[in-house]
Amino acid sequence: MESRAMERQADEKIDLRGTPCPMNWVKTKLRLEELKQGQLLEVLLDDGEPMRNVPGSVKAEGHRIVAAAPLEHGFRLLIERAGDAAQ
Amino acid sequence: MDTDKSKEQRAEQRAEELKAGGFIPQRQRGKITVRCKAPGGRMTSERLAKIAEVAQEYGQGLVHLSVRMSPEILYVELSDLDDVVRELEEVGQEIASCGKRFRVSTACGGCEYNPNGWTDTQRLAVQATDRFFGQETPHKFKTTFSGCVIDCPRARETDLGFQGMVSPRLEDEKCTNCGICVRVCRDEALTMDAKELPVRDADRCTSCGDCIKSCPLDAMVPGRTGHAVYVGGKHGKHPHVAYPVAQLVPDDTVMDVIEATMDWYRQHGNTGERIGNTFDRVGIDGFRRALRDVVGDGLLTAEDLQKHGWRSVFYRGLADTFPQYGALD
Numbered sequence: 001m002e003s004r005a006m007e008r009q010a011d012e013k014i015d016l017r018g019t020p021c022p023m024n025w026v027k028t029k030l031r032l033e034e035l036k037q038g039q040l041l042e043v044l045l046d047d048g049e050p051m052r053n054v055p056g057s058v059k060a061e062g063h064r065i066v067a068a069a070p071l072e073h074g075f076r077l078l079i080e081r082a083g084d085a086a087q
Numbered sequence: 088m089d090t091d092k093s094k095e096q097r098a099e100q101r102a103e104e105l106k107a108g109g110f111i112p113q114r115q116r117g118k119i120t121v122r123c124k125a126p127g128g129r130m131t132s133e134r135l136a137k138i139a140e141v142a143q144e145y146g147q148g149l150v151h152l153s154v155r156m157s158p159e160i161l162y163v164e165l166s167d168l169d170d171v172v173r174e175l176e177e178v179g180q181e182i183a184s185c186g187k188r189f190r191v192s193t194a195c196g197g198c199e200y201n202p203n204g205w206t207d208t209q210r211l212a213v214q215a216t217d218r219f220f221g222q223e224t225p226h227k228f229k230t231t232f233s234g235c236v237i238d239c240p241r242a243r244e245t246d247l248g249f250q251g252m253v254s255p256r257l258e259d260e261k262c263t264n265c266g267i268c269v270r271v272c273r274d275e276a277l278t279m280d281a282k283e284l285p286v287r288d289a290d291r292c293t294s295c296g297d298c299i300k301s302c303p304l305d306a307m308v309p310g311r312t313g314h315a316v317y318v319g320g321k322h323g324k325h326p327h328v329a330y331p332v333a334q335l336v337p338d339d340t341v342m343d344v345i346e347a348t349m350d351w352y353r354q355h356g357n358t359g360e361r362i363g364n365t366f367d368r369v370g371i372d373g374f375r376r377a378l379r380d381v382v383g384d385g386l387l388t389a390e391d392l393q394k395h396g397w398r399s400v401f402y403r404g405l406a407d408t409f410p411q412y413g414a415l416d
Binding site for chain 1: 270300
């Protein structure tokens with residue numbers, strides 16, 4: 001399951017387990033802004049509120065989540081940075 | 088010759104007339120609170136600026152935001168009312184109402200800009216207020232529109248409340264079996280089946296839409312959206328919880344629900360009796376029958392109210408106090 005979901009290599013990684021809402025989203029957003037269009041950011045998030053909030057915010061900003069996979073504690077998301085026009 | 092009693096009666100009648108127009112006599116003799124109409128608590132900055140200007144010129148520069156979202160200009164002289172109304176009219180600012188009638192509808196931000204909302208509560212609040220505002224009822228009749236089950240505007244504590252709900256639908260081919268939806272669901276309404284696809288238990292689902300928002304691949308999408316209908320709630324000295332009576336009522340049926348509810352209330356409610364108390368006195372099935380003509384199979388049954396999806400959205404144990412809904416012929 002994980003291999004299928006994580007087939008593309010991330011350009012940047014950020015572990016936000018232990019970072020509460022909304023700072024986890026703020027940090028995700030800032031890190032995405034440093035990337036170029038089409039580059040991939042891997043984000044690790046806690047279960048619960050972070051997973052209820054962050055994916056929705058990522059999608060609302062126009063970025064694309066290309067893969068998602070559960071970890072023993074939390075989740076890993078692979079996010080493709082959108083072009084500035086899409087945001 | 089005036090007796091004290093007739094003087095008192097005239098004063099009461101005068102106060103009632105003023106309240107019908109949205110002017111509330113204050114504790115201070117000759118001072119009036121002017122309640123401005125703001126369906127859904129929303130207004131243009133132009134109107135807001137005018138309200139501020141009028142409060143400065145005719146009041147004491149004070150405005151109170153009423154509990155139900157109406158800006159109230161305080162300390163206006165009774166003799167200035169005509170001028171105040173005329174000035175507010177210049178920017179299209181109307182006066183709200185009090186007393187035994189349909190009140191200005193309240194609403195949350197809804198789906199227009201609030202990330203949680205599933206229904207266009209702001210549009211519906213304006214539509215309902217335009218159509219029903221000021222119509223007389225046995226006692227006050229309050230309506231509200233909330234966009235999701237979080238229910239910030241408190242549909243569950245209003246005479247007639249509409250609360251946005253969504254039933255999620257899975258597009259199997261897009262699902263990557265990540266299981267996020269199962270983990271984010273607070274009601275254990277989703278489980279993974281043998282093919283590792285999420286399966287929804289409709290009886291446990293509260294139609295909040297968390298699974299849709301959190302789905303990374305947009306495999307879980309909105310199926311039907313609509314409104315849960317709650318009726319009979321009130322605050323006050325003797326608060327009354329609203330009963331859930333219908334689900335997934337579409338936007339274009341909402342005004343018909345309001346009309347049917349007010350019609351039933353006018354026929355069965357005693358003067359001075361809120362609709363929740365009318366249910367307690369005459370039962371709720373007569374109303375449910377009238378509502379069924381409008382919402383069809385959206386009508387909730389006694390069986391529905393036993394399900395986690397409905398029981399869990401009230402304070403713990405409260406659902407046990409609901410009237411037993413009968414089988415309608």
